[in-house]
Amino acid sequence: MAEPILTARGLTKRYGRVTALDNCDFDLYPGEILAVIGDNGAGKSTLIKALCGAVTPDEGEITLEGKTVNFANPMQARDAGIETVYQNLALSPALSIADNMFMGREIRKPGIMGSVFRMLDRAAMEKVARDKLTELGLMTIQNIGQAVETLSGGQRQGVAVARAAAFGSKVVIMDEPTAALGVKESRRVLELILDVKKRGLPIILISHNMPHVFEVADRVHIHRLGKRLCVIDPKKHTMSDAVAYMTGAKVPEEVMA
Amino acid sequence: MSQPQEFEKVLSGSASSVAHFEEGRSPLQRLQHFLHSNPAMVPLIVLVVLVVFFGIAKGEKFFSAYTLTLIMQQVAVVGILAAAQTLVVLTAGIDLAIGVIMVFAFVIMGNAVLHYGMPAPIAIVMGFAMAGFWGWVNGFLVSKLKLPPFIVTLGTWNVVMAICLIYSANETLREADLTAITGWLHFYGLNFKVGKAVVTLGVVAMILLYVALWYMLNNTAFGRHIYAVGDDMDAAELSGIRTSRVLIGTYALAGLIAGLAAWVSIGRNGSISPSTVVTDYNLQAITATVIGGISLFGGRGSILGVLFGTLIVGVMSMGLNMMNADPQWKVLLTGVLIIGAVAVDQWIRKVSG
Ligand SMILES: Nc1ncnc2c1ncn2[C@@H]1O[C@H](COP(=O)(O)OP(=O)(O)OP(=O)(O)O)[C@@H](O)[C@H]1O
Ligand SMILES: [Mg+2]
Numbered sequence: 001m002a003e004p005i006l007t008a009r010g011l012t013k014r015y016g017r018v019t020a021l022d023n024c025d026f027d028l029y030p031g032e033i034l035a036v037i038g039d040n041g042a043g044k045s046t047l048i049k050a051l052c053g054a055v056t057p058d059e060g061e062i063t064l065e066g067k068t069v070n071f072a073n074p075m076q077a078r079d080a081g082i083e084t085v086y087q088n089l090a091l092s093p094a095l096s097i098a099d100n101m102f103m104g105r106e107i108r109k110p111g112i113m114g115s116v117f118r119m120l121d122r123a124a125m126e127k128v129a130r131d132k133l134t135e136l137g138l139m140t141i142q143n144i145g146q147a148v149e150t151l152s153g154g155q156r157q158g159v160a161v162a163r164a165a166a167f168g169s170k171v172v173i174m175d176e177p178t179a180a181l182g183v184k185e186s187r188r189v190l191e192l193i194l195d196v197k198k199r200g201l202p203i204i205l206i207s208h209n210m211p212h213v214f215e216v217a218d219r220v221h222i223h224r225l226g227k228r229l230c231v232i233d234p235k236k237h238t239m240s241d242a243v244a245y246m247t248g249a250k251v252p253e254e255v256m257a
Numbered sequence: 258m259s260q261p262q263e264f265e266k267v268l269s270g271s272a273s274s275v276a277h278f279e280e281g282r283s284p285l286q287r288l289q290h291f292l293h294s295n296p297a298m299v300p301l302i303v304l305v306v307l308v309v310f311f312g313i314a315k316g317e318k319f320f321s322a323y324t325l326t327l328i329m330q331q332v333a334v335v336g337i338l339a340a341a342q343t344l345v346v347l348t349a350g351i352d353l354a355i356g357v358i359m360v361f362a363f364v365i366m367g368n369a370v371l372h373y374g375m376p377a378p379i380a381i382v383m384g385f386a387m388a389g390f391w392g393w394v395n396g397f398l399v400s401k402l403k404l405p406p407f408i409v410t411l412g413t414w415n416v417v418m419a420i421c422l423i424y425s426a427n428e429t430l431r432e433a434d435l436t437a438i439t440g441w442l443h444f445y446g447l448n449f450k451v452g453k454a455v456v457t458l459g460v461v462a463m464i465l466l467y468v469a470l471w472y473m474l475n476n477t478a479f480g481r482h483i484y485a486v487g488d489d490m491d492a493a494e495l496s497g498i499r500t501s502r503v504l505i506g507t508y509a510l511a512g513l514i515a516g517l518a519a520w521v522s523i524g525r526n527g528s529i530s531p532s533t534v535v536t537d538y539n540l541q542a543i544t545a546t547v548i549g550g551i552s553l554f555g556g557r558g559s560i561l562g563v564l565f566g567t568l569i570v571g572v573m574s575m576g577l578n579m580m581n582a583d584p585q586w587k588v589l590l591t592g593v594l595i596i597g598a599v600a601v602d603q604w605i606r607k608v609s610g
Contacts, residue, residue, distance in 0.1 A: 054495055075497040090495035092488040094556045099481055104497035106478040118477040147293070150608065 003066065005030045005202055006051065006082075006171055011060035013046055020046040021057065022226035028171065028202050033193060035213040035234075036206045038223030038246050044206050045087050047223065048173050051204075052084045053077035064170070075104065081170030085177050087206075089160040093149035098122070098129040100148055101163045132162040137188040153180040161189055165196055172196055173204045178212060190216055210239040222246045292601070293608040296550045297562035299601055303548075303594070304565045304572065311576035319579055322454035332571035333459040334359075334522045336564065338538055339545035340466055341514035343563045344507050346546050347474075349487040349555025350399060350406035352508070354391065354413040355515050356538025360531065361421040362388040362519035367430040367529035370438055377441035385516035391417055392512020396505035418534050425531035432527035446524030459521040466517065467564045474560055483507055487555025545570055548594050552602045569594065 008026035012019070020043045028034050038044050049055035051062060053071030062069055064080060071077040074084070091100050102125045108114035109121045126144050133144075136158050148156055161177050174193070178186040186209075193203055193216055207213050213220060214234045222229045222245050229245060230252040244250035282290070292298055312320045338355055345352040362384040369380030391413060398409040435442055445459035474480035482503045485493040494500050523529060549566025551558035570591060577587050 073497075073499065074495050075499060078497045084495075086495055088492075090492040092485045092492050092496070092556070094488045095481070095484060099485075100496070103481070103485055103493070106481065108478075117472075118479070120476050120478060120481070122476075150293075 002030055004028055006062070006064055008047075008051065008062045009060060011047070011050055011057045011062070013043075013050060013055060013057050019226055021050065021060075024060070024223075024227040026051070026221070026228060027231075028204060029219075031197065031200055031202055032218040033197055033203045033205060033216050034219050034221055035217035036204060036221045036223055037208070037210075037213060037242060042223045042246070043226040044223050045175055046226075048084065048175055048204060048206065049086075051077075052082050052173055054084075054086070078104070078167070081168065082173065083164040083168030083171070084173040085157075085160045085164045085175060087175040087179075089156055091148045091156060091160060094147055096145045096147055097133070097151075097159055098126045098144050100159060101125070101129045101132070101166070105167070128166070129162075132166045133158065136162050136165075136192060137185070154182055154185050157181055158185060158189075161192065165192055168196070168201055171202055171204065173206075175206045176208065177205070178207065178209060186212070210242065213242075214239055222252075224248065289605060289608050292605050295559075296557060296605070297559040297565065299598070300549050300562045300565035300569060304569050307569060307572045307576065311572065311579070315576070315579050319576060322452055324575065326454040326456055326460070328568065328571040328575050329460045329463075330455070330457050330525070331574070332567045333457070333463045334518050334525055335538065335541045335545060335570075336463045336567040337466060337514060337518040337521060338542040339549070339563050339567050340463075340470055340560065341511035341518070342539075342542040342546045343549070343551050343558075343560050344470070344483060344514075345406070345511050346543075346551050346553060347483050347487045347555060347558065348504055348507050349490070349553075350504075350508075351410060351543065351553070352395065352511055353407070353410040353539045354395060354417055355410075355511060355542055356536065356540075357414055357417040357421060357534050358388050358391045358512055359515040359518045359522065359538060360534040360536075361391070361417050361424075362516045363523050363529055364421055364425050364531050366442060366519060366523065367435060368425065370442060371430055371434060377439040381441065381520060384519055385513055388516035388519065389509050389513040392515070393505060393509040395512070396508030399508065400501035400504035414539065421531055421534050427531050429531070430529040435523075435529070442520070442523045443527070444524060445521040446527070457524065459524050462517065462521055464564075466514065467560060470560050479503070479506065484556050487557075489556070541570075544591060544595060548591075548598045550598060550602065552606065553599070554606075557602070557606070566598075 004027040006026075006028040008024065011021045011024040011026070013021040024043070024047060026047065036044050036047070046055060050057045053074045053076055056072070064082070069080065071080070092103065095103075107121045107124050109119045113119040114121070130144050148159060151159070157177065157180050161174065164172050164174065178189050181189060190212060193205060196203055205213070205217065217234050220232050220234050220242060222232065222242060224246055232242065232245070232252065241250070245252050318324065338359060341355055342352055365387050366380045366384035369375040369383050370377055375383070395406070395409055395413055398404050399406050445462055446457060448455050448457040450456070474483065482493070482498050485496070485498055486500050486503045490500055545567040546563050547553065547566070548569055549558070549563030551563060573590055574587050577584070
């Protein structure tokens with residue numbers, strides 16, 4: 001197998017007495033969809049937050065393309081090409097859809113208006129935002145200048161997913177991207193994940209939805225009590241195996257790399 | 258391609274056109290949505306109502322170019338401070354020190370000219386630097402030490418007030434002594450006439466400041482980040498905004514604007530009196546900000562509303578004064594407007610769907 005693109009070794013993160021990550025390892029290979037599953041509170045969100053700079057681990061090492069990285073904030077991870085959909089979405093409710101999609105990477109007007117007067121290119125940003133949402137099939141959004149707080153829960157999730165898919169250049173991480181979505185919208189997100197994979201980008205997908213996980217994932221990372229219990233091949237294991245492992249009902253015998 | 262599960266197969270036949278809905282909203286809901294996207298409308302409506310009311314009550318006397326421009330002159334200093342306050346409140350903060358920072362800045366400008374014999378431009382730069390420095394201190398304490406803005410600025414309010422009084426020995430600098438040396442300090446007191454209207458450069462400065470800040474808040478990345486930080490700090494941080502930079506920048510900019518208010522204030526008052534440090538400029542600025550429709554929870558409101566909020570207070574003072582009303586009526590009505598404005602803000606924030 002090729003070299004992993006993103007790895008973590010011995011990650012530990014404690015919140016007071018709670019150990020959210022306990023000497024956790026992680027590997028993501030180029031071009032794959034890696035699902036991360038585990039019980040509530042297993043530490044999945046903390047793991048991906050450590051990978052994308054939102055949380056600084058107490059111990060452990062993270063490498064991206066073989067080089068050690070120490071992201072001090074999410075901006076640095078984003079600049080390095082890691083784009084994330086957070087479980088709580090990380091959108092600014094009072095700002096518009098376009099504002100949110102381009103938050104922190106705004107497009108400026110060409111020429112002197114942009115360079116001297118720092119004027120934002122609203123039209124360009126709104127066009128990209130509209131295109132990305134249409135790609136996702138979120139056509140029920142009627143007005144791209146609408147405040148995010150006036151959208152439904154699923155529409156908001158769509159905005160966050162569209163933002164990550166549009167800007168990721170090395171790794172896209174999605175923490176429960178379909179949790180609030182309807183049947184049709186979930187299907188779109190799964191298709192989008194496969195599209196992103198086709199572009200050659202690897203994806204980390206955290207989900208509690210076993211059929212979705214087994215449908216799209218190349219490998220499944222099972223997280224239990226703050227660390228990686230095992231990684232299984234979804235073609236060789238059943239959903240009930242996976243559920244048994246992650247809840248501790250069964251101990252895995254064979255462990256894939 | 259992904260294999261749809263059995264129950265999803267019917268999706269291929271689903272509707273694909275943009276959704277259209279009948280307007281099923283009541284007029285009240287429509288008003289709520291309208292105000293949600295146009296937060297400066299409430300103060301504008303109140304302002305127009307007040308102007309019409311006093312116009313009818315006092316006629317020509319109130320409705321003259323002279324009176325209306327006099328109101329502008331009277332509100333210029335507080336208006337500039339309110340603009341600074343607005344930036345801070347948009348980040349879900351509050352700046353109780355903004356007024357004393359202004360007073361300290363003009364005391365420094367005056368002393369530098371009169372007692373240290375500095376050229377006026379350098380004295381003015383020193384005043385701005387001191388004002389910007391104290392703003393920066395506030396921003397640093399709020400963003401890096403994560404202290405609540407109310408507490409931080411309550412502290413610096415007292416600290417700066419005390420330093421200002423100790424430093425100046427509470428000595429008033431007379432206008433004649435200052436103007437004998439330089440005209441620069443009183444630059445913003447200069448005026449020009451258009452018909453009967455008297456426009457001071459201080460009023461021009463206030464209006465240009467509002468236009469510039471409106472542009473910054475709506476058309477630059479820094480402006481959008483100020484809104485994002487006030488709206489949801491964690492979300493802003495996760496979206497990649499360096500929130501502590503934005504906070505420090507905002508408080509420091511508010512300090513610099515207080516420096517401008519200091520300069521304009523010298524032009525308006527003539528003399529420089531450190532004892533004005535006890536005036537409640539900070540509360541006047543907060544009042545204009547709140548009446549102007551800026552949400553104290555941060556992230557919402559338009560700075561143009563604050564210009565209207567400032568004028569509302571000015572028009573009320575002038576109008577009630579002309580009607581020979583007890584000045585306490587102005588105080589009472591201001592209180593009612595503050596509570597009304599916050600109630601309207603709460604209602605607008607409940608908008609959804
Ligand atoms: N900021 C925090 N402060 C204190 N404890 C935290 C914090 N964030 C996470 N934890 C704790 O760390 C543990 C792991 O949480 P995490 O959010 O990573 O779980 P998760 O696997 O994503 O769960 P879920 O499936 O419910 O999203 C939990 O016990 C949680 O209480
Ligand atoms: Mg989680």
